[in-house]
Amino acid sequence: xxxxxQNSGPLSVPEGAIASLxxxxxxxxxxxxxxxxxxxxxxxxxxxxxxxxxxxxxxRFTAQxxxxxxxxxxxxxxSQPSDSATYLCAVNIGYNTDKLIFGTGTRLQVFx
Amino acid sequence: xxxxxxxxxxLVTQMGNxxxxxxxxxxxxxxxxxxxxxxxxxxxxxxSYNNKELIINETVPNRFSPKSPDKAHLNLHIxxxxxxxxxxxxxxxxxxxxxxVTDTQYFGPGTRLTVL
Numbered sequence: 001x002x003x004x005x006q007n008s009g010p011l012s013v014p015e016g017a018i019a020s021l022x023x024x025x026x027x028x029x030x031x032x033x034x035x036x037x038x039x040x041x042x043x044x045x046x047x048x049x050x051x052x053x054x055x056x057x058x059x060r061f062t063a064q065x066x067x068x069x070x071x072x073x074x075x076x077x078x079s080q081p082s083d084s085a086t087y088l089c090a091v092n093i094g095y096n097t098d099k100l101i102f103g104t105g106t107r108l109q110v111f112x
Numbered sequence: 113x114x115x116x117x118x119x120x121x122x123l124v125t126q127m128g129n130x131x132x133x134x135x136x137x138x139x140x141x142x143x144x145x146x147x148x149x150x151x152x153x154x155x156x157x158x159x160s161y162n163n164k165e166l167i168i169n170e171t172v173p174n175r176f177s178p179k180s181p182d183k184a185h186l187n188l189h190i191x192x193x194x195x196x197x198x199x200x201x202x203x204x205x206x207x208x209x210x211x212x213v214t215d216t217q218y219f220g221p222g223t224r225l226t227v228l
Contacts, residue, residue, distance in 0.1 A: 032213035043202055043219040044155065051213040088155065098143060098209035099168055100217065102155040 003027060004091050006103035013110055019076040021106050023089030026070065033065055033072045034090040034100065037083075044088055047074070079110045115139050116220035118203050124226045125193055132189045133223045135203030143167070144186040145204040145217060146178060155202070161186055162209055193227045200224050 005024045013019045023033075032051040036044035050056045050063040050072065062075040072091075076083055086105040093101055116137045125131055137144065145168070146158040160168035161180040175191040186203060203220040 034216065036219075038153075043222050046216055046218065049214070049216055086153065092213065098145070098160060098206055098215055098217065099157060104152070104154050 003093075003101045004089055004103040006087075006089050006106045008104060009107040010109045011106055013079050013108070015079060015081060015110055015112050017079050017110075019079045019083065019108055019110070021074040021076070021087050021089075021108065023072045023074075023103055024070055025072070025089075025091045025101075027091070027093050027101075028067075028070065030067075030070075030091045030093050032092040033063070034092070035061075035063060035074045036088040036090060038086045038088055038105065040085075047087075076108075079108075081110045081112055084108055084110050116203055116205055116218055118201075118220040118223050120223060121221065122224050122226075124228065126228055127193055127195060129193050130189070130191045131193060131225070132187055133201055133203075133225075135186045135188075135220055137184055137203075137205040137218075137220075139205055139218065141205040141218075142183055142208040143206045143215075144180065144183075145206075146186065146188050147202040147204060147219075148172075149200045149202060149222070151199070159186075159188075160209065167209060190225075193225075195227050198225055198227045 034049045035047040038044045060077045064073045088105045089103040090100040143162045145160045149155045159178045163183045164180045200222045204217040206217045
């Protein structure tokens with residue numbers, strides 16, 4: 001079983017819609033959860049992180065964490081064509097370590 | 113100003129050669145990392161250093177040797193390059209891995225290595 005799973009997509013949404021990206025993880029001891037955006041040929045860029053159950057909002061982005069279900073998601077409101085990229089979910093698997101386990105990413109396409 | 117920088121950006125070389133990739137960060141961070149992203153875009157950690165001390169050493173061939181001359185620099189030397197080493201190598205840094213759940217990693221622009 002993969003440690004961090006994401007649907008590879010592509011997820012296609014129209015401009016202005018809400019894009020919902022999902023991620024599940026296998027290690028119950030995981031402490032913190034990160035969403036990175038990666039444009040083609042570029043490096044991963046941190047969008048936001050979350051470590052407490054519930055929602056965390058930052059501008060058009062909302063991260064949601066449910067540790068009981070081992071599930072983390074990213075909502076992008078008012079999606080723009082410039083949001084078209086691959087979104088990587090990363091999980092910090094334990095205490096006193098910065099070992100991030102990445103999912104394979106979900107490709108998002110926002111069409112005008 | 114670039115926060116995490118890597119050189120070179122592209123590296124094309126023959127099998128069997130030895131090559132190095134350099135990374136520098138000007139964020140004042142204590143922890144630095146090397147990641148490998150393969151052709152399927154899967155990103156996997158290789159090594160991490162905290163203030164020149166090796167912290168994470170994943171299962172990578174011992175042809176890969178990291179070196180941290182100071183906490184702002186982390187280099188990666190690869191001996192006897194093989195076809196399977198072709199990938200994009202990313203350097204990253206974070207404030208301090210002991211900072212706990214809020215410690216976040218920032219990535220450099222990557223080095224695309226092609227082994228012919």
